[in-house]
Amino acid sequence: MAISGDDVVGWIRRSAELLAENRDYLTQLDAAIGDADHGANMDRGFRAVLQKLPTVADKDIGTVLKTVGMTLVSTVGGAGGPLYGTFFMQAGTATSGKDALEPEDWAKALEAAVNGVINRGKASPGDKTMVDALLPALEALRSALNDGAPLAEALRRSAAAAEQGMKDTIPLVARKGRASYLGERSAGHQDPGATSSHLLLRAAAEVWSGQD
Numbered sequence: 737m738a739i740s741g742d743d744v745v746g747w748i749r750r751s752a753e754l755l756a757e758n759r760d761y762l763t764q765l766d767a768a769i770g771d772a773d774h775g776a777n778m779d780r781g782f783r784a785v786l787q788k789l790p791t792v793a794d795k796d797i798g799t800v801l802k803t804v805g806m807t808l809v810s811t812v813g814g815a816g817g818p819l820y821g822t823f824f825m826q827a828g829t830a831t832s833g834k835d836a837l838e839p840e841d842w843a844k845a846l847e848a849a850v851n852g853v854i855n856r857g858k859a860s861p862g863d864k865t866m867v868d869a870l871l872p873a874l875e876a877l878r879s880a881l882n883d884g885a886p887l888a889e890a891l892r893r894s895a896a897a898a899e900q901g902m903k904d905t906i907p908l909v910a911r912k913g914r915a916s917y918l919g920e921r922s923a924g925h926q927d928p929g930a931t932s933s934h935l936l937l938r939a940a941a942e943v944w945s946g947q948d
């Protein structure tokens with residue numbers, strides 16, 4: 737079984753739902769070490785994405801994901817907009833013309849997306865950013881698929897690694913983005929971007945769990 741175009745649209749819809757539900761939580765996290773706008777930014781961006789989705793829902797998966805990315809870039813300000821925009825645009829480029837994704841296609845798409853974020857933001861692991869959730873998620877997905885795990889289990893392991901990476905940002909001192917202005921005072925708080933990244937991977941695991 738593969739991930740269909742409808743499944744990808746379902747993932748985006750579930751992500752929008754989780755981001756809306758967690759809007760205040762993400763904002764509180766950003767209030768502690770940033771400027772208290774991450775929840776509002778992500779929710780605004782994904783609301784705009786939901787409006788746009790019907791115009792591309794019957795297109796190939798690459799077009800859907802590129803449209804998500806372009807919509808985020810044009811509606812979300814700050815650091816998060818361009819970074820998540822790049823994430824989805826790179827995932828879209830990696831899946832150009834495809835109507836279904838095999839597990840390996842998803843791994844390649846996630847790899848392109850995460851590399852896009854790293855190339856654009858220049859964050860390394862441990863800098864207390866979304867990369868600290870995204871990179872472990874990619875590594876866990878790859879290792880699960882290498883172990884021969886079915887897609888549903890690989891997605892669960894990927895989301896669990898993102899969650900662990902998110903929690904592991906708590907003691908870190910931020911070296912990138914607005915939180916880095918706080919220096920040592922950024923330690924003791926969970927990174928908002930790592931938290932929203934976990935929600936995206938959790939949505940994929942939830943919505944695609946019927947796949948094997």
Ligand code: ADP
Nearest residue numbers: 774814815816857859865866912913928929930
């Ligand atoms: P802003 O910081 O401009 O207000 P947001 O609040 O929407 O933007 O997003 C903040 C999140 O962006 C941070 O929690 C962090 O995860 C992420 N971030 C910031 N700078 C970078 C970077 N250079 N690379 C990767 N992620 C980053």
Ligand code: MG
Nearest residue numbers: 770771773774
């Ligand atoms: Mg902010």
